[in-house]
Amino acid sequence: MADLEKIIEEITADLVMVDLEDLPALSQIHEKFESLAKSDVEGAGEIISVAKGCAELLKKIILSEIQDKKAAMKALNEAVTVMQQVIRDGKSLKDFKVPEILEIGNGSATKDKGDSGSSKTAAESVEEDIRYTMHLTDADSSLIGEFITEAREHCSNAEQMLMNLETGEDKEGSINAIFRSFHTIKGAAGFLDLQPINVVSHESETLLDMGRKGTVKIEGRIADVIFDSIDILRQLLEAVEDTLSSGAEYDATEQISPILGRLRQLISNPEASDISEPSDRIGDKLIDMGVTSQKKIDEALRKKSSPDEKIGQTLVKQQVVPAKAVAKALREQQQVRKEKQAATSAVKEMVKIDTERLDRMVDTIGELVIAESMVGQNEELLSKASHEITRNISHLNKITRELQEMGMAMRLVPVRGTFQKLARAVRDLTRKSGKQVELNLFGEDTEVDRSITDLIGDPLMHMIRNAVDHGIESPDDRVGYGKPVVGTVTLKAYHKGGSIYFEIEDDGHGLDKEKIYKKAVEKGLLEPGKELTDTETYSIILMPGFSTAQKVTDISGRGVGMDVVKKNIDAMRGNLEIDSELGRGTKFVMKLPLTLAIIDGMLVDIEDEKYIIPTLSVVESLSLTQDMISTVTSRGELINLRGELLPLIRVNRLFGLPEKSDDENAEHTVVVVEDNARKIGLVVNKLLGQRQTVIKSLGKTFSRQKWISGGAILSNGNIGLIIDIGGVISLADELKRELYADRSKNRLKKYLNNNEPETITENIPEISRADHEASEMTSAEDNRLKDLNAALIGEETETAAEPVSSSH
Amino acid sequence: MNDFQTTAATVAETVRAKAGKYLTFRLASEEYGLEILKVREIIGVMEITHVPRTPEYIRGVINLRGKVIPVLDLRTKFNMEKTENTDETCIVVVDVSSTGETIQMGILVDAVSEVLDIQDSQIEDAPAFGTSVDTKFILGMGKVNNEVKILLDIDEVLTTGEFAMLEGMAE
Numbered sequence: 001m002a003d004l005e006k007i008i009e010e011i012t013a014d015l016v017m018v019d020l021e022d023l024p025a026l027s028q029i030h031e032k033f034e035s036l037a038k039s040d041v042e043g044a045g046e047i048i049s050v051a052k053g054c055a056e057l058l059k060k061i062i063l064s065e066i067q068d069k070k071a072a073m074k075a076l077n078e079a080v081t082v083m084q085q086v087i088r089d090g091k092s093l094k095d096f097k098v099p100e101i102l103e104i105g106n107g108s109a110t111k112d113k114g115d116s117g118s119s120k121t122a123a124e125s126v127e128e129d130i131r132y133t134m135h136l137t138d139a140d141s142s143l144i145g146e147f148i149t150e151a152r153e154h155c156s157n158a159e160q161m162l163m164n165l166e167t168g169e170d171k172e173g174s175i176n177a178i179f180r181s182f183h184t185i186k187g188a189a190g191f192l193d194l195q196p197i198n199v200v201s202h203e204s205e206t207l208l209d210m211g212r213k214g215t216v217k218i219e220g221r222i223a224d225v226i227f228d229s230i231d232i233l234r235q236l237l238e239a240v241e242d243t244l245s246s247g248a249e250y251d252a253t254e255q256i257s258p259i260l261g262r263l264r265q266l267i268s269n270p271e272a273s274d275i276s277e278p279s280d281r282i283g284d285k286l287i288d289m290g291v292t293s294q295k296k297i298d299e300a301l302r303k304k305s306s307p308d309e310k311i312g313q314t315l316v317k318q319q320v321v322p323a324k325a326v327a328k329a330l331r332e333q334q335q336v337r338k339e340k341q342a343a344t345s346a347v348k349e350m351v352k353i354d355t356e357r358l359d360r361m362v363d364t365i366g367e368l369v370i371a372e373s374m375v376g377q378n379e380e381l382l383s384k385a386s387h388e389i390t391r392n393i394s395h396l397n398k399i400t401r402e403l404q405e406m407g408m409a410m411r412l413v414p415v416r417g418t419f420q421k422l423a424r425a426v427r428d429l430t431r432k433s434g435k436q437v438e439l440n441l442f443g444e445d446t447e448v449d450r451s452i453t454d455l456i457g458d459p460l461m462h463m464i465r466n467a468v469d470h471g472i473e474s475p476d477d478r479v480g481y482g483k484p485v486v487g488t489v490t491l492k493a494y495h496k497g498g499s500i501y502f503e504i505e506d507d508g509h510g511l512d513k514e515k516i517y518k519k520a521v522e523k524g525l526l527e528p529g530k531e532l533t534d535t536e537t538y539s540i541i542l543m544p545g546f547s548t549a550q551k552v553t554d555i556s557g558r559g560v561g562m563d564v565v566k567k568n569i570d571a572m573r574g575n576l577e578i579d580s581e582l583g584r585g586t587k588f589v590m591k592l593p594l595t596l597a598i599i600d601g602m603l604v605d606i607e608d609e610k611y612i613i614p615t616l617s618v619v620e621s622l623s624l625t626q627d628m629i630s631t632v633t634s635r636g637e638l639i640n641l642r643g644e645l646l647p648l649i650r651v652n653r654l655f656g657l658p659e660k661s662d663d664e665n666a667e668h669t670v671v672v673v674e675d676n677a678r679k680i681g682l683v684v685n686k687l688l689g690q691r692q693t694v695i696k697s698l699g700k701t702f703s704r705q706k707w708i709s710g711g712a713i714l715s716n717g718n719i720g721l722i723i724d725i726g727g728v729i730s731l732a733d734e735l736k737r738e739l740y741a742d743r744s745k746n747r748l749k750k751y752l753n754n755n756e757p758e759t760i761t762e763n764i765p766e767i768s769r770a771d772h773e774a775s776e777m778t779s780a781e782d783n784r785l786k787d788l789n790a791a792l793i794g795e796e797t798e799t800a801a802e803p804v805s806s807s808h
Numbered sequence: 809m810n811d812f813q814t815t816a817a818t819v820a821e822t823v824r825a826k827a828g829k830y831l832t833f834r835l836a837s838e839e840y841g842l843e844i845l846k847v848r849e850i851i852g853v854m855e856i857t858h859v860p861r862t863p864e865y866i867r868g869v870i871n872l873r874g875k876v877i878p879v880l881d882l883r884t885k886f887n888m889e890k891t892e893n894t895d896e897t898c899i900v901v902v903d904v905s906s907t908g909e910t911i912q913m914g915i916l917v918d919a920v921s922e923v924l925d926i927q928d929s930q931i932e933d934a935p936a937f938g939t940s941v942d943t944k945f946i947l948g949m950g951k952v953n954n955e956v957k958i959l960l961d962i963d964e965v966l967t968t969g970e971f972a973m974l975e976g977m978a979e
Contacts, residue, residue, distance in 0.1 A: 363874030609858060655860030696876040698869060699911060702859055711857070711869055711876045719857040719871050731861075 004044055005087050007036055012080050020069050023062060030058045036083075047083050054079050067131055067251075132196040132257075134243060134250045141244055142416060147188050148237050149350050151197070154181035155230050155237075162226060165218055175218055178226070179208045185233065191424070196252035197236050203263040204229045210267065225262050232259045355450070358410060362597070365407040366694055370717045372400040411595065412447040415493045418457050419444050422464050422491060429468045436475055436486040437468050443493040448500050449595035455572055456502070456592070459565040463504045463588055464489065466562070471508030471586055481583065483507065498600065498692075502590040511580035513537045520546065538578035542566040572596060573616055599695045599712060599722060602671065605686040607657040610720040612693065612712050617725045619672040619679060621687060639670065639681055646672060648681045649732050651723075655707075675725040682728070691715075695722065707731045826948050827928040832957055833900065833917040836888050840917075841924065841950055841959040848901040848912060850920055853893050867916060872901065879914035880966065894918070904966045913966060924957070926950045931959065 011032050018025045036051035054076055060066045061073070158181040165174040182205040189197035204226055211218040218226065236252060243250040375381065376393050385393070419441050426439040448456070472478075472487035479485060492503040513534065520526035520540045532540075540546060544563040569576050574592035593600065601612035602621070622641075629648065630638050637648040648670065652659060670681040693712035696719070702708060706727035711719040830841035831850075856868040856879050865884035869876050879899055883890060896919035904913050934946040945964035950957035 360874075367874045657858075657860065696871075696874075698859070698876055699878070700909070701866075701878045701911070701913070702862070702869075705859060705861060707861070708859060711871075713871055713874065717871055718855050719869050719876060721857060721859060721869075 004036065004039060004041055004047060005084075007032055008047075008080060008083050008087060011036075012077075012084065015073070015077055015080060020061075020073065026058065026062050030055060030062065033058060044087075047086055050079055050083055050086075131251060131253045132199055134194050134196060134240060134252065142414070143420060144192060144194075144240060144244055146350070147192055147194075148241055151185045151188065151233070151237055154185050155234055157181050159227070159230055162218075162223060162230075165223070172212075175208060175211050178218075179205060179212055182208060194236075194240060196250075196256050197233060197240070200229055200232055200236065200256055200259060200263075203260055203267065206267050207263055216266070222266060225259070225266060229259050229263065232256060362407045362411065365403050366713060367717075369400055369404050370713070370715070372396055373715065374717070408595070409447075411449050411451075411597070413450055413453055414445050414447050415453060415456075416444040418453055418460065419491065419493070421457065422460060425461060426464060426468060426489065429465060433469060434474065435468065435472050437472055438486050438488050439464075440488060440490045441492075442490070446493040446495060446500065448493075448592075449597065451596045452500070452572065452592060452594075455568060455596075459568045459590070460491075460502060460504070462562075462565050464491065467504055467506040467508065467586070471506035471510075473509050477509075481509075495594070498594060500592050500594055502592070503587065504590075505585060505587040507585040510582045510584055510586050511538055511541070511578070512582055516540050535578070538580060541578070542576065573599070573614065575616070597694055598692055599710075601691055601693060601712065601722060603688040603691045603714075603720060604669075604671065604684040605688055606655070606684050607652045607660050608685075609657060610688070610714060610718070611651070611684070612691065612720050612722045613671055613673065613682065614709075614722065614725070615690065617673045617675060619674050621669055621671045624668040624670045624683060641672065641681075644679070646670075646679055646681045648683050649728065650683045651728070652683075652685075654728065654732060654735075673725045675729055678729065680725075680729060682723075693720070826931050826959065827926060830924050830926055830950065830957065830959060831900070832921040832924055834919045834921060835882055835886065835917060839921065839955060839957045840882075841926070841957040842900065842902065842962055843947075843959075844923060846902045846904075846962050848903055851899050851901065851914075853897045853899060853916070870899070870914060872912070872914070875912070877901065877912045877914055879916055881916045882965075883916070883918075885965070891918075896920075902962050902966075905963055906966070915962075915966075924950070924952055926952060926957070926959075 011029060014025070014029045014032070018029060020026075033051050033055035037048055037055055039048065057066075057072055057076060061069050066072050158178045161174040161177045161181070165171060165178070182201045186198055186201035186205055189195075189201060207216070207222065207226065208218065210216045211222070216222055232255065235255065239250050239252065239255075376397055381389070423439055423441065426437060430437045467489045468487075472489070473481065473483075475485045478487065488507050490503070490505040492501070492505075494501050494503075516537055517526070517532070517540075520543070521528045523546065525540065525543050525546060526532075542562050542565070546563070566576060569590060569592070572592050573596070574590060577589045577591070578586065579589070580586040599612070600615040602615055602618055604611050604613060624639070628639050630640065632638060637650075638645050639648060640646075666685075668683050668685060669687050670683055671687070672679060672681050674680075691712075691714070693714065696711045696713065698705070698708065698711055698721075707724055709722045709724035709727070712722055714720045829844040831844050831847050832839055832841045834840075851872070854870055856870055858868040859866065859878075862868075865881050867879045867881045869878050881890075897916065898920055899914040899916055900920065901912055901914050903910050905911075930951050931948040932951065933948055934943040935949070937943065945961050947959040947961045950959050
């Protein structure tokens, strides 16, 4: 007896100290209750039975099977006090109301009393105690809004298909379609943590799957249940919508348990009879308020005097609940209804539009803008315009601009969706890798063009994986380095200067410059002894076939990766900067254009034709004077730009444009461009300024013209062609190669035959001085090609010096 | 149902028989015909942006209400003398199908004449010119009011020869 007293004392102290979330401590207390329950001290029967109940209740608290843990703890405390009094003061259990105290655990504790062997009752009570709730306090409203819209669509689809099924149309196809709808809802609900929706759709899916496999026929009663579960899903969606605005928790247990019961029953025994489902909102409210129970309400409803009588009236009349409580419930109900109306506006109506249509609309708006500016800037009109016309024109201008903005905005979506996926990935990754990582997201509302969100996901995912897998150290290492155990990965999106930036920063071990350098040399990616800046060193990791990961995990590190990321970013006309500090972390900054539909370009004039050079490739531009040009063997042209020798490409000659002016000294401009770390000077006539233009594909017809990446609609409605720098350089290279091959062939022929070669007009003709004089090239075409060749061979003069030997 | 089938059969036959409505246009002193179903619209000459390093008969590209389409010069394509544009010069926008895809393309013609209904009886096969003229892109010769209209198979014109090469090499 003294032992028991001691244990009870301990429990009392523990119960006071324990935190509800401290599971180990709770389970210690649980053990103590168990040991009490198992003791066979004479005369302690009463205490043992109470202890058993307590143990059971505590188990539920630990397993989170009880909603109101605080109340349960209070009940435990009371129960322990009772036990103390029984043991110390020799009172009998009859003096207290222990069973009622323990009833907070839904009566199971009292039920178990004196029947310790009955595990079945316990299992049943566990089943009863699962609560299906939705917590929407910190949920993402836009994501949920989207889900609601989508799920409703799926509900309607499933309903339609179910009806088709009943009329006997394409049975298999219909069942599959319904199955898919439920499956989609289930998946999305699971992701969004909308438990009740998830559970209902899951059970329906199971039943439908049986239908798919042919174990049950989806008709009659089973079809009814599926219909009902669609209705329930709709109700739940509505509830989600409501709860979204109030931001509270929604308990759907009462709402869904009947349908769950029916579904489960049908799944386990498709022939079983149906169960009907009661549902009442005021009643639910009163139960929620704790003033009554389902049982009492049911009883009251049976005794209802007239069928038209409202449930509230019935309950008050029969004195089941106080009138005050009913009034309160009614008020709340009204409140909810009001909020529901407000919430419908929060869940946006969405229409799915074919992107092609959208593009066409944006195109048309673009044309409207051009047409508007043509009218608005028509000098003839403006000179004669009355005050009214001027006002109308400016009004038109305003509307056009607005329309243009709207058109652009229609293509914009927030990056939130993409970020959510990444957050999820980080959660999974940390679990797999055993590291502790906290992901901080900033700028989820930053809007980008749809085309970009589609393309940005993969590179971001890759970099995030890298950051978690390779960047962040294992917890032990982190402690060793004196860093916080939990690593941080920060993902930011923001707009700056007409571009969108994505930043991924981790506080891991950073990039090891020396190691990268050594490995690059080892892999033959780099010449030994070459000096590199930090930025250059870091960008080695973007080269194909380079991976610094020590070990290959199933998450990342197969030697492919960053080069793919780089390629993706290049395809979006963006760039990637890496900054790192060994031991402190790495930061990737990705800069992307706001939209892929618009290009930032330098408008240039080449022999009166307008071309656009993408600003991203432009390093600088300078005006070209004759004395800056050094020629190599009087053919190739170079300029010396602050000690750096740049080959010049005369774009007009490369493109075969007739030269407007013969004046050698006519002013030209060099646009220094960079492609794949190779710098080249493009000679153009004039710079016309920076432009943002809408890119148009030239279509399949010109797909071979690699030196042109597309067309841009200029402000006057004409098209300016966008120069593809890589294409231009390879075109120059290609022509040069052809030229050499040709020339060496001719030289060889000359050697062998001791004969003057003929000019082959289909190919690129000879260009050397001697040949110039020898062959008579009079046609404009030949002259053009001659110039072209002259423009091209500047770069590889060494090869040019010995063309004959190279041909052997 | 029956009527429809008859109509469909007739249509099929007509297509084979080449009879139907043609848009006729002038190139130098010759009259050509284009199947009306291929014609999308006729627009006046606008500024054409030259695309560098393309065959000479590709005049360049134009902005057709926000869509960039290529424009071909039929005179150059048929090795005719090049002339300055006049007030009558227009661009006929046609739908060209090549390898299962339909693309829009503009063709530059001296002047558009009229839409003619040409009967089967008025159409003859292209005569053989020996090697000097490629008749592959000629559907037939239409004889209307003592005039000869050269009926073009525009798909063939725009997708064979150099043009096809231009495209084909890209694939």
